[in-house]
Amino acid sequence: MRDVTIIGAGMGSRWGKYSGSLIEMMAEASLSAIDDAGTDEIDAVFVANMGAGRINNQTALGSALIDYLNLFPAVGASIENGPASGATAARIGYMAIASGVHDVVMITGGEKMRVAPGPVVTDFVATMAHPEAEYIHGITFPSLGALLARLYFEKYGVTSEDLARIAIKNHQNGLKNPHAHIRQKITMEGILTSREAKLNNPMIADPLHLYDMCPVSDGSASIIMCSMNKVQEFEKTPIIKFAGTGQGMDTMAVHEREDPTFLKAVKIASDQAFKMAGLTREDIDFAEIHDAFEILELAELESAGFYERGKAHLSVREGETELTGKFPVNTSGGLKARGHPVGATGVAQLCELVWQLRGEAGERQIPNDPKHGYAVNFGGFGNNVVSTILSRVKG
C-alpha cells in the first residue's frame, strides 16, 4: 500500500445560503483546492453529497463537476453515505491512491439544503432513520439527539449548561473562521439563564434548545489527495499525510443498541484509524468532532477514547477543549457554527485539519506546531462513522 498525502484544501464562499447552483458552489471549493495544490492534473473526482437527487433534482454529481470544470480526462463518481459522505469519499480516495489505481484524486463535498422549507429538509434528513421502526413515527434527527441527551443527563449528570458551554465555545471559534455559516457571539445569559433566553433559544426537542443543534446550511469543501511518491513533484511543505482512516457500523434503529449512550461505531472507526496511524489518543493535538447536536461532541469524544465514559463534560467545564485549552475541539466552529451542509461536512473537517497542521488557520490557529489532528464524521445517527487522522510529516 502506498502512503497518501493531502496537497490542497479549499472551501467555497462563506457557508450559509448560496444563491448559485449546487455545481457552481462545489466548483468554487474545487478550484480553491486546485489552486492550493498547484495542479489540475487530477485522475479521479469523488463527489460527496447526500440529497441532491431529492432536494435539488440533480444526480450523477461526479460527472457534472468534471464537465463543468473541464477536468477531463479525470473519471468520477458520487459517494452517498448520509452525513458521513465527506469522510467516506476521502476514505475511498485514499484506497484509490494507496492501491495504485490513481495518483491524484479530488474529493469535493457539497450540499444545497436551504432550497426547501424547514419541515421538508427535516423530513429529508430523517429518511436516514429506520423506515419502519423510526421514520414513520415522526422521528427526526433532532429528536434522536434529544433522546440521547436525556439518557446522558440522567446517567451522567450532564446539564443544559454543559451543552450551552459547548455551543458558546464553538460559536467563539466560528467567529474566527471566515467560512463559518454562523458568526455570532453567544453568552450563557443570552441563551440559557436570562429572562430573554427562552425567546432567544426556544426548546426544539426537549431537552435540546435551538442553540444545542447545528443550523441547516449550504456549503462546499474540497481536498486534493496525492500519492506520497508523487508529492515531491509539487514541492509542497509541510507534507500532510493521510495517516489513518477507519469506518465502523452499528444498528440502524438506535433502540436496538444495548447502551445507546455508547457510540460503538465511533469506537470501531477510531480504533482502526489509530492502529493504522500507529498513534495513541495522547498523540492527538486537536480534533474536529461531528457536533450536529452538542451532546454528540461529548458522546463522540468519549466513544472515540479521548475521555472516559460520562466524563467529557467535566473537561469541557475546565475549558480543556477551548482554542487555548489542552485539547482544542472544533477549532473551525464545528457543525454548530461552521454549519452542516451534510455532504460537505466531512471534507470541511479535513480542510480544518490541514490548515491547522500547516499553521494556516489564521486567528484560530492553535499554538505549539500541532503534528496530529483527528476528525470524526458521523453518519446516520451513529450507525455509519468514519474517523480520520492527518499528520504533518515534513516541513
Place this chain on the structure above:
Amino acid sequence: MSIHTPIAYKCLNCGKLHYPKHGRCLQCKHREFEEVPVSSEGTLITFTQLKAPPSGIESRSLFLGVIDLGDVRYTGQIEVESIDSLHSGMKLVATWKQVRTIDNRPIYGFVWGPP
C-alpha cells in the same frame, strides 16, 4: 398474526428476538424467523417533546420515546397532554393508530400512552 399487537422477529436457530426485522439474525446470522407477539405494555426509557415535526405530521408538537417491552424495544409516539406527565421508568401501553401521512397516504403504527 394481528397487526394490532406489538411483535418481534424470533430467530428460528438461536431464539434471539428482534425489532425491527432483519434479513439475518444479529446474533447467529440465521435467515429464518417467525413473528411472535410481545407485551403491549412497556417501560419508558427516554423521551422528548419535538416542537419541529417533519412534514406529514399535522400537530405542532409531538411526544416521542423509546419503550422497553422486555424482549425488544420500540420507538414511537406517546399520547400525553404535557411533557410533565412523562418520566423515565413509567409504564405505557400500545394502541394501533394513524401516526402520520407520507405522500398524502395515512400511515399506521403503535402509539403509546399511560395505562
